[in-house]
Amino acid sequence: MSSNENLYRVRNLKNKIAMVLSCGATAFGLLWLVWILLTTIINGIEALNIQLFTQMTPPPGSEGGLANAFYGSFLMSGIGLLIGTPIGLMAGIWLAEFARHSKLGNTVRFVNDILLSAPSIVLGLFVYTAVILPLNSLTNHQVGFSAIAGALALALLVIPVVVRTTDEMLQLQPSTMREAALALGVPQWKLTLQIVLRAAKAGVVTGVLLALARITGETAPLLFTAFGNQFWSSNVLKPIASVPVVIFQYAMSPFDDWHSLAWAGALVLTLFVLVLSLLSRLIILRNRAS
Amino acid sequence: MTENTQYLSAAIPEVEDAGEKRAARDHRHDLWFKRTMQGAAMLVLLLLGSIAASTLWGGSLAFSTFGFGFLTSTEWDAVNGHFGALVPIYGTLVTSFLALLIAVPVSFGIAIFLTEVAPPWLRMPIASAIELLAGIPSIIYGMWGLFVFGPFMAAHLAPWINDNLGALPLIGPIFQGPPLGIGMLTAGIVLAIMITPFITSVMQEVFRSVPTTLKESAYALGGTTWEVVWDIVLPYTRSAVVGGIFLGLGRALGETMAVTFVLGNAHQFSASLMMPSSSIASVIANEFSEAYTDLHRSALIALGFLLFVVTFVVLALARLMLSRLSRKEGL
Numbered sequence: 001m002s003s004n005e006n007l008y009r010v011r012n013l014k015n016k017i018a019m020v021l022s023c024g025a026t027a028f029g030l031l032w033l034v035w036i037l038l039t040t041i042i043n044g045i046e047a048l049n050i051q052l053f054t055q056m057t058p059p060p061g062s063e064g065g066l067a068n069a070f071y072g073s074f075l076m077s078g079i080g081l082l083i084g085t086p087i088g089l090m091a092g093i094w095l096a097e098f099a100r101h102s103k104l105g106n107t108v109r110f111v112n113d114i115l116l117s118a119p120s121i122v123l124g125l126f127v128y129t130a131v132i133l134p135l136n137s138l139t140n141h142q143v144g145f146s147a148i149a150g151a152l153a154l155a156l157l158v159i160p161v162v163v164r165t166t167d168e169m170l171q172l173q174p175s176t177m178r179e180a181a182l183a184l185g186v187p188q189w190k191l192t193l194q195i196v197l198r199a200a201k202a203g204v205v206t207g208v209l210l211a212l213a214r215i216t217g218e219t220a221p222l223l224f225t226a227f228g229n230q231f232w233s234s235n236v237l238k239p240i241a242s243v244p245v246v247i248f249q250y251a252m253s254p255f256d257d258w259h260s261l262a263w264a265g266a267l268v269l270t271l272f273v274l275v276l277s278l279l280s281r282l283i284i285l286r287n288r289a290s
Numbered sequence: 291m292t293e294n295t296q297y298l299s300a301a302i303p304e305v306e307d308a309g310e311k312r313a314a315r316d317h318r319h320d321l322w323f324k325r326t327m328q329g330a331a332m333l334v335l336l337l338l339g340s341i342a343a344s345t346l347w348g349g350s351l352a353f354s355t356f357g358f359g360f361l362t363s364t365e366w367d368a369v370n371g372h373f374g375a376l377v378p379i380y381g382t383l384v385t386s387f388l389a390l391l392i393a394v395p396v397s398f399g400i401a402i403f404l405t406e407v408a409p410p411w412l413r414m415p416i417a418s419a420i421e422l423l424a425g426i427p428s429i430i431y432g433m434w435g436l437f438v439f440g441p442f443m444a445a446h447l448a449p450w451i452n453d454n455l456g457a458l459p460l461i462g463p464i465f466q467g468p469p470l471g472i473g474m475l476t477a478g479i480v481l482a483i484m485i486t487p488f489i490t491s492v493m494q495e496v497f498r499s500v501p502t503t504l505k506e507s508a509y510a511l512g513g514t515t516w517e518v519v520w521d522i523v524l525p526y527t528r529s530a531v532v533g534g535i536f537l538g539l540g541r542a543l544g545e546t547m548a549v550t551f552v553l554g555n556a557h558q559f560s561a562s563l564m565m566p567s568s569s570i571a572s573v574i575a576n577e578f579s580e581a582y583t584d585l586h587r588s589a590l591i592a593l594g595f596l597l598f599v600v601t602f603v604v605l606a607l608a609r610l611m612l613s614r615l616s617r618k619e620g621l
Contacts, residue, residue, distance in 0.1 A: 012514065014516055015514035015515055015516040015517070018515070018516035018519075019515060019516070021399055022400070022403040022407055023399075023403060025396045025397075025398070025399025026408075026416060028396055029420055029487075029490070030416070030419055032483045033419055033422060035434075035438075036426060036430065036431070037426075040433075040434070086330075087333060088330075089330075090327045090329075090330030091327070091331040091333065091334050094327035095331060098324055098327065099328075099331070105331075108331050108332075108335055110609055111338045112334050113609050114338065114605045114609065115337065115338060117537065117540050117544075117605055118341075118544065118598065118605070119543070119597055119598065120544070120546065121544065121546045121574055121594065122341060122345065122544070122594045122597060123341070125348070125591055126340070126341045126344055128348075128578075129347065130344045159334065163331075163334060187316035187317075187319060187320050188324070189319055189323035213425060216427070217426075217427020217429060219427075219547045220546035220547055220571070223575055223578065223579060224578045244547075247429055248432075251432070251433050251437070252551070259437070266429070266430050270426060273425055273427055274422060274425060277425040281418070
């Protein structure tokens with residue numbers, strides 16, 4: 001009897017310890033989130049002013065903003081999405097509509113999942129060797145590091161995200177809808193583009209938003225594709241500044257005023273990315289409710 | 291479809307032409323549609339192959355110059371043109387291992403909390419908050435590590451670690467070093483924070499996939515929450531949990547910006563975790579735009595190739611293990 005009670009006590013104690021540790025782990029995880037967000041907000045707000053959006057990146061010791069970097073990021077993300085989204089969308093459509101259980105389809109899914117978490121810096125190296133070097137020798141060293149190369153590197157990050165969400169969202173659509181359309185004699189392409197894709201619109205848009213959230217914070221693939229530029233540039237064949245790269249350079253520098261600019265950029269970047277991910281979450285939730 | 295049109299056309303000859311034409315046109319359009327979509331999908335396959343091929347090609351100069359010594363030499367001297375990758379490889383492995391050591395138990399704890407402990411109304415907000423961590427750009431982690439966590443390490447954690455863990459026999463030396471605040475331990479901790487949300491989200495997702503009847507049976511037999519998790523849930527989901535951990539490892543190996551800020555970019559080999567070091571990704575990020583000789587650039591691309599191959603293997607293993615559980619679910 002007493003050994004039974006002992007056993008019970010030990011098991012109970014073990015359980016209590018495990019539960020306390022599990023609560024502790026959650027508190028530990030949340031602590032970092034709060035700590036990182038608070039530092040970014042406090043340091044960022046201190047440096048936030050209107051000049052941030054109106055002036056160019058300054059040399060050390062003088063006043064300035066990040067206007068050219070914001071524009072560069074905007075331009076490259078835009079082109080990256082324009083290139084990456086259609087390709088991702090088409091590949092996702094093929095996977096969901098034509099290759100749901102085929103071997104080739106599963107291979108593409110497998111490879112796409114790997115690309116989804118492949119190190120982004122290697123994508124930068126890839127664009128450097130496969131695009132910048134040939135471009136450089138073709139144009140007689142006129143075109144090298146350029147905004148378009150940076151946008152290409154970002155497009156490579158967009159593709160797997162869009163492929164994955166498109167595939168998943170299209171597969172969720174009921175097959176009765178497809179059969180109804182086919183029974184009316186609708187050709188496959190019309191069925192896919194005008195019925196299935198339209199029904200899955202919210203989910204597909206979410207994928208694009210997630211992709212945008214991912215590429216706006218990316219630094220590594222831009223370091224040696226878009227490089228950087230101290231001045232305003234809208235030429236896609238020339239090097240261009242971007243917010244993450246400027247943050248990297250300024251944070252690593254020894255100058256205090258560059259540090260505070262970097263914090264301001266970090267705050268804007270973080271807020272933008274968090275708003276995007278909240279927005280995509282809202283779209284998913286609202287869709288699930290309806 | 292063709293049978294239908296034939297049947298129709300026999301009855302109404304004048305419709306025959308238009309109907310058949312239309313069917314043929316639709317068929318042609320569908321074929322082209324399918325081919326275009328398939329072409330885009332093949333592009334994804336091609337992409338993986340060309341990344342491997344082009345980085346191998348770009349790194350071939352370094353591989354042919356140094357041969358196998360590229361992997362075993364610790365000397366990295368850009369001025370004299372000697373490049374050995376052992377220090378960055380070692381730094382990458384050690385920081386990733388440290389990150390797993392911290393992130394796996396923490397993620398496991400959070401996943402238990404989210405699936406078994408927390409009241410339902412609390413699950414959604416906490417899960418979202420943890421996922422927010424995954425959304426923060428890695429450069430923010432880097433800045434925070436450099437300006438906030440690094441100094442905190444130097445002022446509070448490093449002296450304590452030196453005094454207590456550094457005095458231990460055998461493992462003592464790896465915890466001894468100047469309180470710089472940057473180094474492999476700091477990088478490992480920052481990486482751990484970054485990969486925790488990834489591992490957590492896989493774990494809680496697969497924990498949730500365990501059939502409720504299975505868990506209820508165990509509870510009905512008098513099992514405690516911990517016993518149900520450890521003896522029922524974990525064995526049922528083992529391969530997927532390992533897959534999730536590998537997914538986190540893949541992230542940690544390739545993470546660039548967060549590590550570059552806090553690792554110190556030192557090419558000297560040191561056993562101490564408190565010393566600065568370098569990782570494959572941080573060396574590439576730091577040096578690539580300043581590499582002026584072909585050999586230096588090639589050595590960096592060769593490093594990129596190694597990183598790609600290693601992460602490919604790790605991520606492929608992760609996917610295989612994750613898919614094993616979903617197959618079990620299908621049965």
